[in-house]
Amino acid sequence: MKVLLVEDDQFHATFLQDALSEALPEVTEIIHAADGAVGEEEARQSGLEAIVMDLQMERRNGIEAARTIWSERPQTRILFWSNYADEAYVRGIARIVPDDSAYGYVLKTASRDRLKLALRAVLLEGQIMVDREIHRLQKGGASPRNRLDDSEFAVLVDLALGLQDKLIAERRGMSLRTVQNRLLSLYEKLGVYSEMDESVTLNKRVRTLNRALATRTINIETLEAAQRDLDTWLAGRR
Known part of the structure; x- marks a missing residue:
């Protein structure tokens, strides 16, 4: 062997x-x-x-x-x-x-x-x-309520790649409203809302990426592979 x-x-x-x-x-x-x-x-x-x-x-x-x-x-x-x-x-x-x-x-x-x-x-x-x-x-961790489903994770990865909502919707075959709902869900599950302070204005999309990296929900290897997939998709789109 x-x-x-x-x-x-x-x-x-x-x-x-x-x-x-x-x-x-x-x-x-x-x-x-x-x-x-x-x-x-x-x-x-x-x-x-x-x-x-x-x-x-x-x-x-x-x-x-x-x-x-x-x-x-x-x-x-x-x-x-x-x-x-x-x-x-x-x-x-x-x-x-x-x-x-x-x-x-x-x-x-x-x-x-x-x-x-x-x-x-x-x-x-x-x-x-x-x-x-x-x-x-x-199995989704100790709290199923905070578990990201596959569509939420896909939107999170596209967000990390810098895609705007309309392009995410096109790429993932979702409506624009669905993408926006997934973003709201990400803000909640990754704890972005709980960090918000009325005296300080924070960019929710950036804070979402910060939380995703800090909790190792995504990592550099995920982003490198996702970038290659995105490059392939964009080439076919042209």
Whole structure:
């Protein structure tokens, strides 16, 4: 059994190699890729279908690399390993994982035993396994009332890209009134209204982006991927 390890930090890569050797004696070779772009090419050339993937990497992040790999080989088993339990990452994975694919999401703060369990469960046994904190985000957190639905999240991303309401409506196939209602909902759910002070005038759209970044509802990787999607959409629109 061959495993591809995609991790740009050498210390973490060495730690993972040791954990893999302990958890999976079936592994005959571990191939290390230092970023997502190299990982895509290694997976393509070697036909590897067992991958441990860091999420935050400089040249190409794990979400983008996994999307490419799954588009070519949807049966690939991927265990994501990250410092962050961002809602943005959870949504990103949910959008790209193929039906019935085995995947996992474990935090780098997890114990070594927990990591080894996840490695075996996902890469060998083909199970789906996520950390409790990540599972909580997938279920919408402790307060369903404050959970963003998919249409609200889409409007939030377009807002972060600088689109005005009319262009968001066109892109998302919504009416202008629907977009404006989604914005009002975002102000409420992200706590913008609760921050308002009658003595100070704040820009609600900017405060919404501030709150989304502070709560890691969106992150830089989400915006980079969204910008590429927007560029494609604008090119087709012309």
